[in-house]
Amino acid sequence: MKHSKLLLALAGAFVLSGCQYDILSPQGWVGGQERNLLIISTLLMLIIIIPVLVMILYFPLKYRADRQDLTDYDPSFQHSNKIEVVIWGVPVLIIAALGYYTYVYTHRLDPYRPLDHLDAGAPIEVQAVSLDWKWLFIYPELGIASVNELAIPVGHPVNFHLTSATVMNTLSIPALGGMVYSMAGMETQLHLIADSTGTFPGRAAHYSGPGFSRMTFDTLAMSEQDFGKWVEGVRAEGQSLDRISYLDLEKPSIADPVSHYASVEDGLFNRIVEMCVxxxxxxxxxxxxxxKMGGGGIAGIPDAAAYSHDRERAIDGLGNPIALPAPEPRAIHAAAPGAADQPLSTSARRSTQMEAVTHVH
Known part of the structure; x- marks a missing residue:
């Protein structure tokens, strides 16, 4: 019996040896706050769970049918104010506490809330794009980009702007904090910070097709000096990310190696968001x-190719592109050539997105 228990314990340890506990051992302020909320919520709920588990065993044993001592049996018992106070008062207090902490931490950890209150270093801007099946990280202030590798300086907030070039996905770096969805045609935000150096795994946390399990990347949290060296190394590689090279990168592929781009075309991220690369x-x-102005109507049918996005990106269940016949494109706004494919400013894009959400031809 003793040996069987030991073997069972060893088997459990072996099964759990591959687990990572980044959520309970965060390396950033956001992750630390989320861990605190998780622990507080768990402890509050255990106030109910533990007594219930104890009573599940205690009452059936104490009041079993074959017990000998029946002196505590009171057939006239109907009501107890003390019991009512406990069974209603304690849950109400726990729910109130859970609501309070949820409210506080929800506003404290709003993904759109900058981390300026931490009095940390200057923030780093990162534009993240989820592709099939890889991650593109653009550093607009530095004019560089990387694929499947995110480098950040320790102690500096990272301001993410996220979108997707394909289906909905999720950027997740468990050691640093929560995640947020990326969606095609939309831009969202996330703010994280690393408190210590190290390599922290990141991945797509939303199923997105056959390459989902390999859609991973490393987050390299490094000192400012090492981050500067990394930036210079990327700039020395000489590749350029423009609209043409991006469209080639966008094609579905699985388990792509890390790659870097020494320069990035201005406005590329806006074009990705606007779906008009x-x-x-x-x-x-x-x-x-x-x-908003009424659409193209029947007269706009010949212009369908200029409004099409998904047709060129159709894939089968294995991720292989499917060639679909495309409508014949025609010039748009002949009176002002080129004007139709210029992305709006961020403020203009947000205002139009609030006013209209669909286009049908």
Whole structure:
């Protein structure tokens, strides 16, 4: 019996040896706050769970049918104010406490809330794009980009702007904090910070097809000096990320190696958000503004190719591209060539997105 228990314990330890406990051992302020909320919520709920588990065993044993001592049996018992206070008062207090802490931490950990209150170093801007099946990280202030590798300086807030070039996905770096969804045609934000150096795994946390399990990356949290060296190393590699090279990168692929880009075309991220990287495509902001003004109607049917996005990105269940016949494109706004495929400013894009959400031809 003794040996069997030992073997069972060893088997459990072996099964759990591959687990990572980043959520309970965070390396950033955001992750630390989320761990605290998790612990507080768990302890509050255990106030109910533990007594219930004890009573599940205690009452059936104490009041079993074959017990000998029946002196505590009172057939006239109907009500107890003390019991009512306990069974209603304690849960109400626990729910109130859970609501309070949830409210506090929800506002404290708002993904859109900058981490300026930490009095940390200057923030680093990162534009993250989820692709099939890889991550693209653009550093707009530095003019560089990387694929499947995120480098950040320790002690500096990282201001993420996220979008997707394909299906909905989720950026997750458990050691640093929570995650947020990325969606095509939309831009969202997330703010994280690393408190210590190290390599922290990141991944896509939302199923997105056959390459989902390999859609991972390393987050390299390093000192300012090492981060500067990393930036210079990326700039020395000489590759350029422009609209043409991005469209090649966007093609579905699985388990891509880490790659870097020494320069990035201005406004590329805005074009990705607006879904108009290809020449001749109408950007989402202009498309929705046209919708607000009444749309193209039947007369706009020949222009369908300029408004199409998913057709060129169709894939089968294994991630292989599917060639679909595309509508014949035609020039848009002949009176102002090129104007239709220029992305709107961020403020203009947000205002149009609030006013219209769909376009049908």
């Amino acid at each position: 290809e020449e001749g495509k109408v950007c989402m902001g202009h498309m929705m503004m046209q919708d």
